[in-house]
Amino acid sequence: RKEVEQDPGPFNVPEGATVAFNCTYSNSASQSFFWYRQDCRKEPKLLMSVYSSGNEDGRFTAQLNRASQYISLLIRDSKLSDSATYLCVVSYTGGFKTIFGAGTRLFVKA
Amino acid sequence: EPEVTQTPSHQVTQMGQEVILRCVPISNHLYFYWYRQILGQKVEFLVSFYNNEISEKSEIFDDQFSVERPDGSNFTLKIRSTKLEDSAMYFCASSEALGGGLTRGQYFGPGTRLLVL
Numbered sequence: 001r002k003e004v005e006q007d008p009g010p011f012n013v014p015e016g017a018t019v020a021f022n023c024t025y026s027n028s029a030s031q032s033f034f035w036y037r038q039d040c041r042k043e044p045k046l047l048m049s050v051y052s053s054g055n056e057d058g059r060f061t062a063q064l065n066r067a068s069q070y071i072s073l074l075i076r077d078s079k080l081s082d083s084a085t086y087l088c089v090v091s092y093t094g095g096f097k098t099i100f101g102a103g104t105r106l107f108v109k110a
Numbered sequence: 111e112p113e114v115t116q117t118p119s120h121q122v123t124q125m126g127q128e129v130i131l132r133c134v135p136i137s138n139h140l141y142f143y144w145y146r147q148i149l150g151q152k153v154e155f156l157v158s159f160y161n162n163e164i165s166e167k168s169e170i171f172d173d174q175f176s177v178e179r180p181d182g183s184n185f186t187l188k189i190r191s192t193k194l195e196d197s198a199m200y201f202c203a204s205s206e207a208l209g210g211g212l213t214r215g216q217y218f219g220p221g222t223r224l225l226v227l
Contacts, residue, residue: 034215036215038153041199042220043201043218043219043220043221044153044201044218045218046215046216046217049214049215087152087153089215093165093166096141096158096160096165096166097155097158097166097168098143098155098158098216099155100145100152100153100154100155101152102151102152103152
């Protein structure tokens with residue numbers, strides 16, 4: 001089983017749609033959880049941290065379920081600029097080791 | 111806004127040569143990382159560095175790799191004898207500590223694209 005697994009995608013949605021990404025992780029010792037976005041041939045950029053029961057930042061909501069070892073990201077009112085690859089990331093051993101999921105590609109169309 | 115910088119942006123080298131990739135992390139960050147991303151593949155953890163020593167390393171980070179913080183600002187990745195399969199984008203990242211074993215998210219540099227011929 002992969003350490004971090006994500007929906008394979010790609011997701012093709014119209015502007016204004018709501019889209020949800022899922023992620024599962026296998027290591028129960030995982031301590032910190034994040035969502036990043038990566039544009040083509042660019043560096044990953046931190047989107048949100050997910051520390052406990054989840055959090056919201058504008059149109060983005062992240063949820064964490066430690067019992068199920070599951071993380072989600074919800075994007076409301078999708079914009080063209082949201083088109084990117086969304087990466088689920090978990091850290092453990094005090095944040096020293098970080099595992100990236102393979103990413104889910106999102107295309108938002110006008 | 112503070113950012114992580116990396117040099118060079120591109121590096122072409124011959125197989126068997128040594129390369130040094132350089133990074134300047136964000137100044138008040140204490141945790142430093144190197145990752146690689148082979149074209150079309152996922153981001154892979156190489157090594158983390160804290161308090162002037164390696165904290166964790168992956169299976170990829172073998173004896174051909176080394177890291178160093180030679181002064182108060184630079185963080186380097188050295189590949190001693192490059193192989194064709196080392197061709198990839200190499201990202202440096204840094205983060206703050208929150209305490210209690212938790213860290214804030216990492217901030218990535220723009221990467222160095224390494225091509226080994």
